[in-house]
Amino acid sequence: MPTHTSHLRRLISEAFNNLLPAVPYAAPENASINDLAVEVKNLTVHVRPKSPAVFSGVNFEIPLQCRTALIGPNGSGKSTLLKTLAGLIPNYLGDVKLFGSKPRLGRSRIAYLAQSPQLNPDFPLQLKRLVEMGTYAHHGWFEECHHADEKVASALKLLELEDLVDRSVHNLSGGQLQRGLLARAAVQGAEILLLDEPFAALDTKSREIVENFLFHKNNSFTVIMATHDAADSKQFDRVLEIREGNLKTIHACAGHKNRHA
Amino acid sequence: MLGIKIVMLNNLLSAFQEDFFLRALLALFLSGISAACLGSYIILRRMSFISTAMTHSILPGVVLAVLLGVSAYWGALIAALLTAAGIAWISSRKGSSEDSAIGVMLSVMFALGIAFMGLSHSWRDFTGLLFGSIVSVSSEDIAIILGTTFIVLLCLRLVHKELELASFDEEYAQLLGARPALLRSVLLILIALAAVACVRLVGALLTTALFIIPSTTGVLLGKNLKQVMFWSVICACGGGALGLFISYTFQGIPAGAAIVLGCAIPYFIIRIKNA
Numbered sequence: 187m188p189t190h191t192s193h194l195r196r197l198i199s200e201a202f203n204n205l206l207p208a209v210p211y212a213a214p215e216n217a218s219i220n221d222l223a224v225e226v227k228n229l230t231v232h233v234r235p236k237s238p239a240v241f242s243g244v245n246f247e248i249p250l251q252c253r254t255a256l257i258g259p260n261g262s263g264k265s266t267l268l269k270t271l272a273g274l275i276p277n278y279l280g281d282v283k284l285f286g287s288k289p290r291l292g293r294s295r296i297a298y299l300a301q302s303p304q305l306n307p308d309f310p311l312q313l314k315r316l317v318e319m320g321t322y323a324h325h326g327w328f329e330e331c332h333h334a335d336e337k338v339a340s341a342l343k344l345l346e347l348e349d350l351v352d353r354s355v356h357n358l359s360g361g362q363l364q365r366g367l368l369a370r371a372a373v374q375g376a377e378i379l380l381l382d383e384p385f386a387a388l389d390t391k392s393r394e395i396v397e398n399f400l401f402h403k404n405n406s407f408t409v410i411m412a413t414h415d416a417a418d419s420k421q422f423d424r425v426l427e428i429r430e431g432n433l434k435t436i437h438a439c440a441g442h443k444n445r446h447a
Numbered sequence: 448m449l450g451i452k453i454v455m456l457n458n459l460l461s462a463f464q465e466d467f468f469l470r471a472l473l474a475l476f477l478s479g480i481s482a483a484c485l486g487s488y489i490i491l492r493r494m495s496f497i498s499t500a501m502t503h504s505i506l507p508g509v510v511l512a513v514l515l516g517v518s519a520y521w522g523a524l525i526a527a528l529l530t531a532a533g534i535a536w537i538s539s540r541k542g543s544s545e546d547s548a549i550g551v552m553l554s555v556m557f558a559l560g561i562a563f564m565g566l567s568h569s570w571r572d573f574t575g576l577l578f579g580s581i582v583s584v585s586s587e588d589i590a591i592i593l594g595t596t597f598i599v600l601l602c603l604r605l606v607h608k609e610l611e612l613a614s615f616d617e618e619y620a621q622l623l624g625a626r627p628a629l630l631r632s633v634l635l636i637l638i639a640l641a642a643v644a645c646v647r648l649v650g651a652l653l654t655t656a657l658f659i660i661p662s663t664t665g666v667l668l669g670k671n672l673k674q675v676m677f678w679s680v681i682c683a684c685g686g687g688a689l690g691l692f693i694s695y696t697f698q699g700i701p702a703g704a705a706i707v708l709g710c711a712i713p714y715f716i717i718r719i720k721n722a
Binding site for chain 1 (some may be wrong): 666
């Protein structure tokens with residue numbers, strides 16, 4: 187009986203899936219034409235049309251696989267810069283490119299983690315489902331997600347969350363949730379991680395796991411991480427400081443070269 | 448005790464021999480399924496006020512349709528869709544929350560209905576609109592409800608992963624390009640369709656209950672969206688059928704009210720059990 191039921195369920199599911207062809211959320215993009223992950227020229231951002239610029243005339247480049255810390259006091263514009271790169275702030279002046287194309291929504295190669303993710307506190311969701319959502323980046327409208335179990339299991343293992351797969355996301359600690367969101371970015375296959383103060387809610391153990399995930403030599407992410415703790419910046423290849431609307435490079439990619447030598 | 452059981456069983460058997468009862472049961476099951484599935488999203492997205500707005504804002508459409516001599520269903524549907532479009536438009540503007548958009552559209556549409564009634568000097572009896580009449584559903588009504596349920600389930604199935612994502616983490620949905628604002632509009636249109644179909648059964652005043660009460664029970668029982676929907680449908684259909692049977696047995700109780708009370712029984716049982 188269960189075999190018949192599952193067969194029938196599969197038939198119905200296939201009929202639905204064949205009803206409409208999958209439509210991607212966004213057009214596929216070309217591979218990067220150089221070894222730069224991010225290029226920013228003369229960037230000026232106003233959060234509202236007539237408000238003063240958060241920062242103006244900012245220039246920087248970030249090579250592929252470079253781990254970059256973005257430091258600066260509260261309100262200096264670190265989050266605004268990350269949101270602009272993620273495509274969440276479409277109105278900016280200047281030239282910004284990630285993997286050779288302008289920031290826009292619907293790019294599976296880029297993941298952004300907000301400082302305080304606005305998750306619906308009423309929505310019942312287990313950790314495994316949260317991490318599975320990363321696969322949606324590769325499945326367009328009307329398309330069912332299949333065969334993601336291995337990817338999800340490996341991301342959960344990487345962030346040491348295997349024992350919590352069935353736990354409701356609302357019963358996770360701040361650190362566990364942050365690791366779950368990073369696992370989702372890993373399943374998404376993101377190559378650039380834009381992280382807004384990810385260490386803020388982490389205890390020592392969670393921090394160690396996240397650092398291992400972000401800085402391990404086998405992981406080839408390009409990381410841009412906002413932080414206002416100067417001590418955090420020591421392990422980065424490059425440190426950029428935003429202060430009073432200007433950006434300066436404090437140290438360049440020496441560590442980066444060593445890591446990939 | 449045994450005597451009461453035998454009487455109830457006899458009543459149940461005779462109810463199933465009545466054509467109108469079977470038609471009402473079918474209409475209830477069909478609309479219960481669509482209301483419960485949509486209700487799950489309504490509850491989880493904290494949009495309970497929306498179903499009240501949809502059912503009350505159909506008044507100008509119904510009044511105009513009756514005055515023009517066309518089907519009240521189409522008048523109600525157009526008014527509900529206009530309300531959905533108005534809510535989506537207002538809430539997408541800066542400085543307007545969805546909550547205030549619903550409040551504005553509900554009041555404007557209801558006032559428009561009263562104005563139409565006054566202008567035409569025809570204060571007809573619209574109690575049917577307020578309280579519904581499930582026992583007099585026609586085959587045409589059942590066809591409309593069946594079509595509505597099919598459209599609602601098909602749309603929810605086709606965009607379920609996007610709706611789930613946008614309902615849980617709107618910013619991530621936006622980052623992936625899944626267009627949460629478009630999904631909100633689709634959801635509003637589906638709610639408008641289902642609300643108009645339900646009004647014929649339990650009336651404008653009680654349709655909100657069909658969306659809200661079974662889904663609130665489902666949220667207490669389900670650990671994920673699928674389970675919430677499953678339990679919502681069970682509570683809507685089971686509780687609704689119980690209410691319909693009570694109304695059949697005790698003839699003085701209106702069917703709409705009995706259905707809503709039937710749907711509320713599982714909610715209170717679980718609430719008291721979990722207290």
